[in-house]
Amino acid sequence: MSPREGLHLGTRAVHAGLPEAVDGEPFLPGPVFASAFHLSGPGTPEGYGRYAHPTMTRFEEAVGVLEGGAVLAFGSGMAATSALLLPLLAPGDVLVACGDAYPGVRRIATEFLEPRGVEVRLVPSDEAAIRSALPGSTFVWVETPSNPGLDLLDLEALAVDVHGAGARLAVDNTLATPYLQRPLEAGADFVVASGTKALTGHSDLIIGYVAAPGVEALAPVLDWRGLHGAIPGPFETWLAHRSLSTLGVRIDRQQANAEALRDLLAERSDVVGDVRWPGMGGVLCFTLGSEERAEAFLAACTLVADATSFGGVHSTAERRARWGTDDVAPGFVRFSCGVEDTADLVADVERALEA
Ligand SMILES: Cc1ncc(COP(=O)(O)O)c(C=O)c1O
The missing domain is CATH 3.90.1150.10 (Aspartate Aminotransferase, domain 1)
Structure with missing residues:
Protein backbone atom coordinates (compact mmCIF):
# COMPACT_ATOMS: atom_id res chain seq x y z
CA MET A 1 0.00 0.00 0.00
CA SER A 2 2.70 2.52 -0.89
CA PRO A 3 1.10 5.95 -1.43
CA ARG A 4 0.89 7.20 -4.99
CA GLU A 5 2.29 10.50 -6.18
CA GLY A 6 -0.11 13.44 -6.13
CA LEU A 7 -2.06 12.42 -3.05
CA HIS A 8 -2.65 14.98 -0.33
CA LEU A 9 -0.51 14.77 2.79
CA GLY A 10 -3.44 13.73 4.98
CA THR A 11 -4.02 10.73 2.69
CA ARG A 12 -0.34 9.88 2.53
CA ALA A 13 -0.15 9.92 6.31
CA VAL A 14 -2.85 7.25 6.47
CA HIS A 15 -1.02 4.86 4.14
CA ALA A 16 2.66 5.74 4.54
CA GLY A 17 4.99 2.87 5.34
CA LEU A 18 2.33 0.16 5.27
CA PRO A 19 3.24 -3.13 3.56
CA GLU A 20 1.55 -4.51 0.45
CA ALA A 21 -1.87 -6.01 1.20
CA VAL A 22 -1.71 -9.72 2.02
CA ASP A 23 -4.87 -11.65 2.93
CA GLY A 24 -5.03 -12.33 6.63
CA GLU A 25 -2.26 -9.86 7.51
CA PRO A 26 -2.91 -6.57 9.39
CA PHE A 27 -2.63 -3.15 7.75
CA LEU A 28 0.21 -2.18 10.10
CA PRO A 29 2.13 -5.20 11.44
CA GLY A 30 2.70 -5.16 15.19
CA PRO A 31 5.99 -4.21 16.84
CA VAL A 32 8.83 -6.68 16.34
CA PHE A 33 10.50 -7.29 19.70
CA ALA A 34 14.00 -8.53 18.94
CA SER A 35 17.58 -7.43 19.53
CA ALA A 36 19.26 -9.97 17.24
CA PHE A 37 18.11 -11.34 13.91
CA HIS A 38 19.19 -14.42 11.94
CA LEU A 39 22.29 -13.37 10.06
CA SER A 40 24.68 -15.60 8.16
CA GLY A 41 27.58 -14.32 6.07
CA PRO A 42 28.75 -10.71 6.12
CA GLY A 43 27.46 -8.34 8.82
CA THR A 44 24.63 -5.97 7.83
CA PRO A 45 22.68 -3.40 9.86
CA GLU A 46 19.67 -5.72 9.74
CA GLY A 47 21.53 -8.19 11.94
CA TYR A 48 21.43 -6.27 15.21
CA GLY A 49 18.69 -4.09 16.70
CA ARG A 50 20.89 -1.14 17.64
CA TYR A 51 21.52 -0.49 13.94
CA ALA A 52 18.09 -1.27 12.53
CA HIS A 53 14.87 -3.07 13.39
CA PRO A 54 11.86 -3.78 11.19
CA THR A 55 9.40 -1.59 13.12
CA MET A 56 11.78 1.36 12.87
CA THR A 57 12.48 0.80 9.20
CA ARG A 58 8.74 0.94 8.43
CA PHE A 59 8.34 4.13 10.46
CA GLU A 60 11.32 5.72 8.70
CA GLU A 61 9.79 4.88 5.36
CA ALA A 62 6.50 6.47 6.46
CA VAL A 63 8.08 9.71 7.67
CA GLY A 64 10.20 9.73 4.51
CA VAL A 65 7.02 9.76 2.44
CA LEU A 66 5.77 12.77 4.41
CA GLU A 67 9.01 14.79 4.51
CA GLY A 68 9.95 13.81 0.95
CA GLY A 69 13.38 12.32 1.67
CA ALA A 70 15.40 9.69 3.51
CA VAL A 71 14.79 9.46 7.26
CA LEU A 72 16.59 8.12 10.33
CA ALA A 73 14.54 7.66 13.50
CA PHE A 74 15.90 8.42 16.98
CA GLY A 75 14.88 7.84 20.56
CA SER A 76 13.98 11.54 20.95
CA GLY A 77 14.11 14.88 19.16
CA MET A 78 17.24 15.73 21.14
CA ALA A 79 18.93 12.45 20.15
CA ALA A 80 18.21 13.40 16.53
CA THR A 81 19.53 16.93 17.08
CA SER A 82 22.76 15.67 18.67
CA ALA A 83 23.24 13.10 15.93
CA LEU A 84 23.10 15.79 13.28
CA LEU A 85 25.12 18.56 14.94
CA LEU A 86 27.85 16.64 16.73
CA PRO A 87 29.24 14.51 13.87
CA LEU A 88 28.73 17.13 11.16
CA LEU A 89 30.38 20.13 12.80
CA ALA A 90 34.15 20.15 13.30
CA PRO A 91 36.63 22.69 14.71
CA GLY A 92 36.74 25.72 12.40
CA ASP A 93 33.11 25.39 11.36
CA VAL A 94 30.75 28.30 11.94
CA LEU A 95 27.21 27.56 13.12
CA VAL A 96 24.50 30.21 12.78
CA ALA A 97 21.50 29.32 14.94
CA CYS A 98 18.34 31.15 15.90
CA GLY A 99 18.64 32.44 19.45
CA ASP A 100 15.14 31.19 20.27
CA ALA A 101 15.74 27.67 18.95
CA TYR A 102 14.74 24.89 21.36
CA PRO A 103 16.90 25.42 24.50
CA GLY A 104 18.50 21.97 24.13
CA VAL A 105 19.80 22.96 20.69
CA ARG A 106 21.34 26.14 22.10
CA ARG A 107 23.00 24.14 24.89
CA ILE A 108 24.52 21.66 22.42
CA ALA A 109 25.86 24.63 20.46
CA THR A 110 27.31 26.61 23.34
CA GLU A 111 28.29 23.84 25.79
CA PHE A 112 29.55 21.15 23.39
CA LEU A 113 30.32 22.64 19.97
CA GLU A 114 31.83 25.96 21.04
CA PRO A 115 34.38 24.37 23.41
CA ARG A 116 35.39 22.05 20.55
CA GLY A 117 36.31 24.99 18.32
CA VAL A 118 33.08 25.62 16.45
CA GLU A 119 32.17 29.31 16.26
CA VAL A 120 28.54 29.73 17.30
CA ARG A 121 26.55 32.78 16.18
CA LEU A 122 23.17 33.00 17.91
CA VAL A 123 20.92 35.45 16.07
CA PRO A 124 17.30 36.62 16.35
CA SER A 125 14.83 34.48 14.42
CA ASP A 126 14.35 36.91 11.55
CA GLU A 127 15.57 36.70 7.99
CA ALA A 128 17.61 39.91 8.00
CA ALA A 129 19.49 38.89 11.16
CA ILE A 130 20.20 35.40 9.82
CA ARG A 131 21.39 36.81 6.48
CA SER A 132 23.77 39.25 8.09
CA ALA A 133 25.38 36.38 10.05
CA LEU A 134 25.88 34.16 6.96
CA PRO A 135 29.31 35.27 5.65
CA GLY A 136 31.85 32.61 6.61
CA SER A 137 29.24 30.26 8.04
CA THR A 138 29.17 26.52 7.30
CA PHE A 139 25.93 25.41 8.95
CA VAL A 140 22.63 27.18 9.71
CA TRP A 141 19.98 25.97 12.15
CA VAL A 142 16.51 27.50 12.13
CA GLU A 143 13.17 26.69 13.67
CA THR A 144 10.04 27.96 11.92
CA PRO A 145 7.53 28.76 13.28
CA SER A 146 9.94 29.70 16.05
CA ASN A 147 9.09 28.70 19.55
CA PRO A 148 7.70 30.27 21.62
CA GLY A 149 7.78 33.51 19.57
CA LEU A 150 5.97 31.87 16.60
CA ASP A 151 7.80 33.91 13.94
CA LEU A 152 7.81 32.52 10.39
CA LEU A 153 10.77 32.34 8.01
CA ASP A 154 10.66 32.12 4.22
CA LEU A 155 12.55 28.84 3.85
CA GLU A 156 12.89 28.95 0.07
CA ALA A 157 14.55 32.36 0.08
CA LEU A 158 16.68 31.43 3.08
CA ALA A 159 17.91 28.19 1.47
CA VAL A 160 19.13 30.15 -1.58
CA ASP A 161 21.07 32.58 0.62
CA VAL A 162 22.49 29.88 2.90
CA HIS A 163 23.73 27.89 -0.09
CA GLY A 164 25.07 31.06 -1.66
CA ALA A 165 27.20 31.51 1.46
CA GLY A 166 28.48 27.93 1.10
CA ALA A 167 26.64 26.65 4.17
CA ARG A 168 24.06 23.93 4.78
CA LEU A 169 20.58 24.57 6.16
CA ALA A 170 18.88 22.48 8.85
CA VAL A 171 15.26 23.15 9.85
CA ASP A 172 13.54 22.04 13.04
CA ASN A 173 10.11 21.02 11.74
CA THR A 174 8.65 19.97 15.09
CA LEU A 175 5.88 22.54 15.35
CA ALA A 176 4.59 22.55 11.78
CA THR A 177 5.16 18.83 11.01
CA PRO A 178 5.46 17.74 7.36
CA TYR A 179 1.66 18.01 7.09
CA LEU A 180 2.01 21.81 7.04
CA GLN A 181 5.61 22.41 5.96
CA ARG A 182 8.16 20.41 3.93
CA PRO A 183 11.55 22.10 4.32
CA LEU A 184 13.36 19.67 1.99
CA GLU A 185 11.07 20.76 -0.87
CA ALA A 186 11.94 24.36 0.00
CA GLY A 187 15.66 23.55 -0.42
CA ALA A 188 16.77 22.69 3.13
CA ASP A 189 19.59 20.14 3.46
CA PHE A 190 18.27 18.57 6.65
CA VAL A 191 15.09 18.39 8.67
CA VAL A 192 15.22 17.56 12.35
CA ALA A 193 12.12 17.09 14.47
CA SER A 194 10.75 15.91 17.72
CA GLY A 195 8.03 13.44 16.78
CA THR A 196 7.01 13.58 20.41
CA LYS A 197 4.78 16.56 19.65
CA ALA A 198 2.17 17.03 16.89
CA LEU A 199 3.58 14.37 14.58
CA THR A 200 2.39 11.59 16.89
CA GLY A 201 0.14 13.81 19.00
CA HIS A 202 -1.00 11.71 21.96
CA SER A 203 1.54 12.76 24.61
CA ASP A 204 2.38 9.11 25.16
CA LEU A 205 5.81 8.64 23.60
CA ILE A 206 9.16 10.31 22.86
CA ILE A 207 10.69 9.97 19.40
CA GLY A 208 12.62 12.05 16.85
CA TYR A 209 14.08 11.94 13.38
CA VAL A 210 16.53 13.46 10.92
CA ALA A 211 15.59 13.70 7.23
CA ALA A 212 17.65 14.63 4.17
CA PRO A 213 16.99 14.56 0.43
CA GLY A 214 19.01 11.33 0.09
CA VAL A 215 20.68 8.63 2.19
CA GLU A 216 24.23 9.75 1.30
CA ALA A 217 23.91 12.95 3.35
CA LEU A 218 22.78 10.89 6.32
CA ALA A 219 25.84 8.58 6.41
CA PRO A 220 27.59 10.32 9.36
CA VAL A 221 24.27 10.56 11.21
CA LEU A 222 23.64 6.84 10.73
CA ASP A 223 27.13 6.04 11.92
CA TRP A 224 26.61 8.21 15.01
CA ARG A 225 23.29 6.54 15.77
CA GLY A 226 24.82 3.08 15.59
CA LEU A 227 27.69 4.08 17.89
CA HIS A 228 25.56 5.97 20.41
CA GLY A 229 22.63 3.60 20.26
CA ALA A 230 20.06 6.40 20.24
CA ILE A 231 17.33 4.39 18.51
CA PRO A 232 13.64 4.29 19.46
CA GLY A 233 12.43 0.93 20.74
CA PRO A 234 9.92 -1.17 18.80
CA PHE A 235 6.89 -0.32 20.93
CA GLU A 236 7.25 3.49 20.81
CA THR A 237 8.07 3.30 17.13
CA TRP A 238 4.98 1.24 16.39
CA LEU A 239 2.78 3.58 18.41
CA ALA A 240 4.28 6.52 16.53
CA HIS A 241 3.59 4.89 13.18
CA ARG A 242 0.02 4.08 14.19
CA SER A 243 -0.47 7.71 15.25
CA LEU A 244 0.64 9.06 11.86
CA SER A 245 -2.58 7.93 10.23
CA THR A 246 -4.57 10.62 12.09
C1 LIG B 1 11.05 22.58 18.74
C2 LIG B 1 11.61 21.41 19.48
N1 LIG B 1 12.66 20.76 18.97
C3 LIG B 1 13.19 19.69 19.62
C4 LIG B 1 12.70 19.27 20.83
C5 LIG B 1 13.32 18.09 21.52
O1 LIG B 1 12.49 16.97 21.37
P1 LIG B 1 12.40 15.74 22.40
O2 LIG B 1 11.76 16.25 23.63
O3 LIG B 1 11.57 14.73 21.64
O4 LIG B 1 13.78 15.28 22.64
C6 LIG B 1 11.60 19.91 21.39
C7 LIG B 1 11.06 19.48 22.70
O5 LIG B 1 10.29 20.18 23.33
C8 LIG B 1 11.06 21.03 20.70
O6 LIG B 1 10.03 21.71 21.22
Whole structure:
Protein backbone atom coordinates (compact mmCIF):
# COMPACT_ATOMS: atom_id res chain seq x y z
CA MET A 1 0.00 0.00 0.00
CA SER A 2 2.70 2.52 -0.89
CA PRO A 3 1.10 5.95 -1.43
CA ARG A 4 0.89 7.20 -4.99
CA GLU A 5 2.29 10.50 -6.18
CA GLY A 6 -0.11 13.44 -6.13
CA LEU A 7 -2.06 12.42 -3.05
CA HIS A 8 -2.65 14.98 -0.33
CA LEU A 9 -0.51 14.77 2.79
CA GLY A 10 -3.44 13.73 4.98
CA THR A 11 -4.02 10.73 2.69
CA ARG A 12 -0.34 9.88 2.53
CA ALA A 13 -0.15 9.92 6.31
CA VAL A 14 -2.85 7.25 6.47
CA HIS A 15 -1.02 4.86 4.14
CA ALA A 16 2.66 5.74 4.54
CA GLY A 17 4.99 2.87 5.34
CA LEU A 18 2.33 0.16 5.27
CA PRO A 19 3.24 -3.13 3.56
CA GLU A 20 1.55 -4.51 0.45
CA ALA A 21 -1.87 -6.01 1.20
CA VAL A 22 -1.71 -9.72 2.02
CA ASP A 23 -4.87 -11.65 2.93
CA GLY A 24 -5.03 -12.33 6.63
CA GLU A 25 -2.26 -9.86 7.51
CA PRO A 26 -2.91 -6.57 9.39
CA PHE A 27 -2.63 -3.15 7.75
CA LEU A 28 0.21 -2.18 10.10
CA PRO A 29 2.13 -5.20 11.44
CA GLY A 30 2.70 -5.16 15.19
CA PRO A 31 5.99 -4.21 16.84
CA VAL A 32 8.83 -6.68 16.34
CA PHE A 33 10.50 -7.29 19.70
CA ALA A 34 14.00 -8.53 18.94
CA SER A 35 17.58 -7.43 19.53
CA ALA A 36 19.26 -9.97 17.24
CA PHE A 37 18.11 -11.34 13.91
CA HIS A 38 19.19 -14.42 11.94
CA LEU A 39 22.29 -13.37 10.06
CA SER A 40 24.68 -15.60 8.16
CA GLY A 41 27.58 -14.32 6.07
CA PRO A 42 28.75 -10.71 6.12
CA GLY A 43 27.46 -8.34 8.82
CA THR A 44 24.63 -5.97 7.83
CA PRO A 45 22.68 -3.40 9.86
CA GLU A 46 19.67 -5.72 9.74
CA GLY A 47 21.53 -8.19 11.94
CA TYR A 48 21.43 -6.27 15.21
CA GLY A 49 18.69 -4.09 16.70
CA ARG A 50 20.89 -1.14 17.64
CA TYR A 51 21.52 -0.49 13.94
CA ALA A 52 18.09 -1.27 12.53
CA HIS A 53 14.87 -3.07 13.39
CA PRO A 54 11.86 -3.78 11.19
CA THR A 55 9.40 -1.59 13.12
CA MET A 56 11.78 1.36 12.87
CA THR A 57 12.48 0.80 9.20
CA ARG A 58 8.74 0.94 8.43
CA PHE A 59 8.34 4.13 10.46
CA GLU A 60 11.32 5.72 8.70
CA GLU A 61 9.79 4.88 5.36
CA ALA A 62 6.50 6.47 6.46
CA VAL A 63 8.08 9.71 7.67
CA GLY A 64 10.20 9.73 4.51
CA VAL A 65 7.02 9.76 2.44
CA LEU A 66 5.77 12.77 4.41
CA GLU A 67 9.01 14.79 4.51
CA GLY A 68 9.95 13.81 0.95
CA GLY A 69 13.38 12.32 1.67
CA ALA A 70 15.40 9.69 3.51
CA VAL A 71 14.79 9.46 7.26
CA LEU A 72 16.59 8.12 10.33
CA ALA A 73 14.54 7.66 13.50
CA PHE A 74 15.90 8.42 16.98
CA GLY A 75 14.88 7.84 20.56
CA SER A 76 13.98 11.54 20.95
CA GLY A 77 14.11 14.88 19.16
CA MET A 78 17.24 15.73 21.14
CA ALA A 79 18.93 12.45 20.15
CA ALA A 80 18.21 13.40 16.53
CA THR A 81 19.53 16.93 17.08
CA SER A 82 22.76 15.67 18.67
CA ALA A 83 23.24 13.10 15.93
CA LEU A 84 23.10 15.79 13.28
CA LEU A 85 25.12 18.56 14.94
CA LEU A 86 27.85 16.64 16.73
CA PRO A 87 29.24 14.51 13.87
CA LEU A 88 28.73 17.13 11.16
CA LEU A 89 30.38 20.13 12.80
CA ALA A 90 34.15 20.15 13.30
CA PRO A 91 36.63 22.69 14.71
CA GLY A 92 36.74 25.72 12.40
CA ASP A 93 33.11 25.39 11.36
CA VAL A 94 30.75 28.30 11.94
CA LEU A 95 27.21 27.56 13.12
CA VAL A 96 24.50 30.21 12.78
CA ALA A 97 21.50 29.32 14.94
CA CYS A 98 18.34 31.15 15.90
CA GLY A 99 18.64 32.44 19.45
CA ASP A 100 15.14 31.19 20.27
CA ALA A 101 15.74 27.67 18.95
CA TYR A 102 14.74 24.89 21.36
CA PRO A 103 16.90 25.42 24.50
CA GLY A 104 18.50 21.97 24.13
CA VAL A 105 19.80 22.96 20.69
CA ARG A 106 21.34 26.14 22.10
CA ARG A 107 23.00 24.14 24.89
CA ILE A 108 24.52 21.66 22.42
CA ALA A 109 25.86 24.63 20.46
CA THR A 110 27.31 26.61 23.34
CA GLU A 111 28.29 23.84 25.79
CA PHE A 112 29.55 21.15 23.39
CA LEU A 113 30.32 22.64 19.97
CA GLU A 114 31.83 25.96 21.04
CA PRO A 115 34.38 24.37 23.41
CA ARG A 116 35.39 22.05 20.55
CA GLY A 117 36.31 24.99 18.32
CA VAL A 118 33.08 25.62 16.45
CA GLU A 119 32.17 29.31 16.26
CA VAL A 120 28.54 29.73 17.30
CA ARG A 121 26.55 32.78 16.18
CA LEU A 122 23.17 33.00 17.91
CA VAL A 123 20.92 35.45 16.07
CA PRO A 124 17.30 36.62 16.35
CA SER A 125 14.83 34.48 14.42
CA ASP A 126 14.35 36.91 11.55
CA GLU A 127 15.57 36.70 7.99
CA ALA A 128 17.61 39.91 8.00
CA ALA A 129 19.49 38.89 11.16
CA ILE A 130 20.20 35.40 9.82
CA ARG A 131 21.39 36.81 6.48
CA SER A 132 23.77 39.25 8.09
CA ALA A 133 25.38 36.38 10.05
CA LEU A 134 25.88 34.16 6.96
CA PRO A 135 29.31 35.27 5.65
CA GLY A 136 31.85 32.61 6.61
CA SER A 137 29.24 30.26 8.04
CA THR A 138 29.17 26.52 7.30
CA PHE A 139 25.93 25.41 8.95
CA VAL A 140 22.63 27.18 9.71
CA TRP A 141 19.98 25.97 12.15
CA VAL A 142 16.51 27.50 12.13
CA GLU A 143 13.17 26.69 13.67
CA THR A 144 10.04 27.96 11.92
CA PRO A 145 7.53 28.76 13.28
CA SER A 146 9.94 29.70 16.05
CA ASN A 147 9.09 28.70 19.55
CA PRO A 148 7.70 30.27 21.62
CA GLY A 149 7.78 33.51 19.57
CA LEU A 150 5.97 31.87 16.60
CA ASP A 151 7.80 33.91 13.94
CA LEU A 152 7.81 32.52 10.39
CA LEU A 153 10.77 32.34 8.01
CA ASP A 154 10.66 32.12 4.22
CA LEU A 155 12.55 28.84 3.85
CA GLU A 156 12.89 28.95 0.07
CA ALA A 157 14.55 32.36 0.08
CA LEU A 158 16.68 31.43 3.08
CA ALA A 159 17.91 28.19 1.47
CA VAL A 160 19.13 30.15 -1.58
CA ASP A 161 21.07 32.58 0.62
CA VAL A 162 22.49 29.88 2.90
CA HIS A 163 23.73 27.89 -0.09
CA GLY A 164 25.07 31.06 -1.66
CA ALA A 165 27.20 31.51 1.46
CA GLY A 166 28.48 27.93 1.10
CA ALA A 167 26.64 26.65 4.17
CA ARG A 168 24.06 23.93 4.78
CA LEU A 169 20.58 24.57 6.16
CA ALA A 170 18.88 22.48 8.85
CA VAL A 171 15.26 23.15 9.85
CA ASP A 172 13.54 22.04 13.04
CA ASN A 173 10.11 21.02 11.74
CA THR A 174 8.65 19.97 15.09
CA LEU A 175 5.88 22.54 15.35
CA ALA A 176 4.59 22.55 11.78
CA THR A 177 5.16 18.83 11.01
CA PRO A 178 5.46 17.74 7.36
CA TYR A 179 1.66 18.01 7.09
CA LEU A 180 2.01 21.81 7.04
CA GLN A 181 5.61 22.41 5.96
CA ARG A 182 8.16 20.41 3.93
CA PRO A 183 11.55 22.10 4.32
CA LEU A 184 13.36 19.67 1.99
CA GLU A 185 11.07 20.76 -0.87
CA ALA A 186 11.94 24.36 0.00
CA GLY A 187 15.66 23.55 -0.42
CA ALA A 188 16.77 22.69 3.13
CA ASP A 189 19.59 20.14 3.46
CA PHE A 190 18.27 18.57 6.65
CA VAL A 191 15.09 18.39 8.67
CA VAL A 192 15.22 17.56 12.35
CA ALA A 193 12.12 17.09 14.47
CA SER A 194 10.75 15.91 17.72
CA GLY A 195 8.03 13.44 16.78
CA THR A 196 7.01 13.58 20.41
CA LYS A 197 4.78 16.56 19.65
CA ALA A 198 2.17 17.03 16.89
CA LEU A 199 3.58 14.37 14.58
CA THR A 200 2.39 11.59 16.89
CA GLY A 201 0.14 13.81 19.00
CA HIS A 202 -1.00 11.71 21.96
CA SER A 203 1.54 12.76 24.61
CA ASP A 204 2.38 9.11 25.16
CA LEU A 205 5.81 8.64 23.60
CA ILE A 206 9.16 10.31 22.86
CA ILE A 207 10.69 9.97 19.40
CA GLY A 208 12.62 12.05 16.85
CA TYR A 209 14.08 11.94 13.38
CA VAL A 210 16.53 13.46 10.92
CA ALA A 211 15.59 13.70 7.23
CA ALA A 212 17.65 14.63 4.17
CA PRO A 213 16.99 14.56 0.43
CA GLY A 214 19.01 11.33 0.09
CA VAL A 215 20.68 8.63 2.19
CA GLU A 216 24.23 9.75 1.30
CA ALA A 217 23.91 12.95 3.35
CA LEU A 218 22.78 10.89 6.32
CA ALA A 219 25.84 8.58 6.41
CA PRO A 220 27.59 10.32 9.36
CA VAL A 221 24.27 10.56 11.21
CA LEU A 222 23.64 6.84 10.73
CA ASP A 223 27.13 6.04 11.92
CA TRP A 224 26.61 8.21 15.01
CA ARG A 225 23.29 6.54 15.77
CA GLY A 226 24.82 3.08 15.59
CA LEU A 227 27.69 4.08 17.89
CA HIS A 228 25.56 5.97 20.41
CA GLY A 229 22.63 3.60 20.26
CA ALA A 230 20.06 6.40 20.24
CA ILE A 231 17.33 4.39 18.51
CA PRO A 232 13.64 4.29 19.46
CA GLY A 233 12.43 0.93 20.74
CA PRO A 234 9.92 -1.17 18.80
CA PHE A 235 6.89 -0.32 20.93
CA GLU A 236 7.25 3.49 20.81
CA THR A 237 8.07 3.30 17.13
CA TRP A 238 4.98 1.24 16.39
CA LEU A 239 2.78 3.58 18.41
CA ALA A 240 4.28 6.52 16.53
CA HIS A 241 3.59 4.89 13.18
CA ARG A 242 0.02 4.08 14.19
CA SER A 243 -0.47 7.71 15.25
CA LEU A 244 0.64 9.06 11.86
CA SER A 245 -2.58 7.93 10.23
CA THR A 246 -4.57 10.62 12.09
CA LEU A 247 -2.02 13.39 11.48
CA GLY A 248 -4.21 15.32 9.05
CA VAL A 249 -7.44 15.21 11.06
CA ARG A 250 -5.67 16.05 14.29
CA ILE A 251 -3.84 19.03 12.85
CA ASP A 252 -6.88 20.33 10.97
CA ARG A 253 -8.87 20.38 14.23
CA GLN A 254 -5.99 21.82 16.30
CA GLN A 255 -5.57 24.54 13.71
CA ALA A 256 -9.31 25.35 13.65
CA ASN A 257 -9.25 25.56 17.45
CA ALA A 258 -6.21 27.85 17.40
CA GLU A 259 -7.85 30.16 14.90
CA ALA A 260 -11.04 30.34 16.97
CA LEU A 261 -9.07 31.07 20.14
CA ARG A 262 -7.00 33.71 18.35
CA ASP A 263 -10.27 35.43 17.38
CA LEU A 264 -11.58 35.24 20.95
CA LEU A 265 -8.33 36.51 22.50
CA ALA A 266 -7.98 39.33 19.98
CA GLU A 267 -11.37 40.65 21.14
CA ARG A 268 -10.22 40.65 24.77
CA SER A 269 -7.48 43.25 24.56
CA ASP A 270 -8.74 44.49 27.96
CA VAL A 271 -7.00 41.51 29.62
CA VAL A 272 -4.94 39.79 26.89
CA GLY A 273 -1.91 41.23 25.09
CA ASP A 274 0.35 40.28 22.17
CA VAL A 275 -1.76 37.44 20.76
CA ARG A 276 0.37 35.48 18.29
CA TRP A 277 -0.67 32.69 15.94
CA PRO A 278 1.43 32.09 12.83
CA GLY A 279 -1.56 31.04 10.72
CA MET A 280 -0.51 27.39 10.87
CA GLY A 281 -0.66 24.67 13.48
CA GLY A 282 -2.33 24.48 16.85
CA VAL A 283 0.00 26.57 19.01
CA LEU A 284 -0.68 30.18 19.93
CA CYS A 285 0.84 32.54 22.47
CA PHE A 286 -0.42 35.53 24.41
CA THR A 287 0.41 37.58 27.46
CA LEU A 288 -1.69 38.05 30.57
CA GLY A 289 -0.65 41.07 32.65
CA SER A 290 1.44 39.28 35.29
CA GLU A 291 2.67 35.92 36.58
CA GLU A 292 -0.28 35.81 39.01
CA ARG A 293 -2.84 36.46 36.27
CA ALA A 294 -1.34 33.81 34.01
CA GLU A 295 -1.29 31.26 36.84
CA ALA A 296 -4.90 32.13 37.77
CA PHE A 297 -5.94 31.66 34.13
CA LEU A 298 -4.26 28.25 33.91
CA ALA A 299 -5.85 27.15 37.17
CA ALA A 300 -9.31 28.25 35.99
CA CYS A 301 -9.23 26.28 32.73
CA THR A 302 -11.00 22.94 33.06
CA LEU A 303 -10.26 21.47 29.61
CA VAL A 304 -6.67 22.69 29.38
CA ALA A 305 -3.90 20.88 31.25
CA ASP A 306 -1.09 22.96 32.73
CA ALA A 307 1.73 21.10 31.01
CA THR A 308 4.80 21.71 28.91
CA SER A 309 5.22 20.21 25.44
CA PHE A 310 2.65 20.85 22.70
CA GLY A 311 0.92 19.31 19.71
CA GLY A 312 -1.11 16.70 21.64
CA VAL A 313 -4.78 15.82 21.29
CA HIS A 314 -5.42 17.25 24.77
CA SER A 315 -5.19 21.03 25.01
CA THR A 316 -2.29 22.18 27.18
CA ALA A 317 -0.89 25.53 28.22
CA GLU A 318 1.95 26.78 30.32
CA ARG A 319 3.45 29.97 31.68
CA ARG A 320 6.61 29.74 29.67
CA ALA A 321 8.74 31.88 31.99
CA ARG A 322 8.59 29.13 34.62
CA TRP A 323 11.54 27.43 32.87
CA GLY A 324 13.78 30.49 32.77
CA THR A 325 15.06 29.43 29.33
CA ASP A 326 13.19 31.87 27.08
CA ASP A 327 13.22 35.64 26.90
CA VAL A 328 9.49 36.10 27.60
CA ALA A 329 7.31 38.19 29.95
CA PRO A 330 6.26 36.60 33.29
CA GLY A 331 2.63 36.44 32.09
CA PHE A 332 3.48 34.88 28.69
CA VAL A 333 1.33 31.81 27.99
CA ARG A 334 2.05 29.20 25.31
CA PHE A 335 -1.21 27.49 24.47
CA SER A 336 -1.38 24.25 22.48
CA CYS A 337 -4.82 23.44 21.12
CA GLY A 338 -5.96 19.86 21.30
CA VAL A 339 -8.75 18.27 19.28
CA GLU A 340 -11.59 19.10 21.68
CA ASP A 341 -14.76 20.44 20.12
CA THR A 342 -14.06 24.07 19.18
CA ALA A 343 -17.12 25.50 20.94
CA ASP A 344 -16.24 23.74 24.22
CA LEU A 345 -12.64 24.89 24.14
CA VAL A 346 -13.56 28.49 23.34
CA ALA A 347 -16.17 28.50 26.14
CA ASP A 348 -13.63 27.09 28.62
CA VAL A 349 -11.03 29.74 27.78
CA GLU A 350 -13.65 32.49 27.88
CA ARG A 351 -14.70 31.35 31.38
CA ALA A 352 -11.09 31.18 32.55
CA LEU A 353 -10.42 34.71 31.30
CA GLU A 354 -13.34 35.97 33.38
CA ALA A 355 -11.97 34.14 36.42
C1 LIG B 1 11.05 22.58 18.74
C2 LIG B 1 11.61 21.41 19.48
N1 LIG B 1 12.66 20.76 18.97
C3 LIG B 1 13.19 19.69 19.62
C4 LIG B 1 12.70 19.27 20.83
C5 LIG B 1 13.32 18.09 21.52
O1 LIG B 1 12.49 16.97 21.37
P1 LIG B 1 12.40 15.74 22.40
O2 LIG B 1 11.76 16.25 23.63
O3 LIG B 1 11.57 14.73 21.64
O4 LIG B 1 13.78 15.28 22.64
C6 LIG B 1 11.60 19.91 21.39
C7 LIG B 1 11.06 19.48 22.70
O5 LIG B 1 10.29 20.18 23.33
C8 LIG B 1 11.06 21.03 20.70
O6 LIG B 1 10.03 21.71 21.22
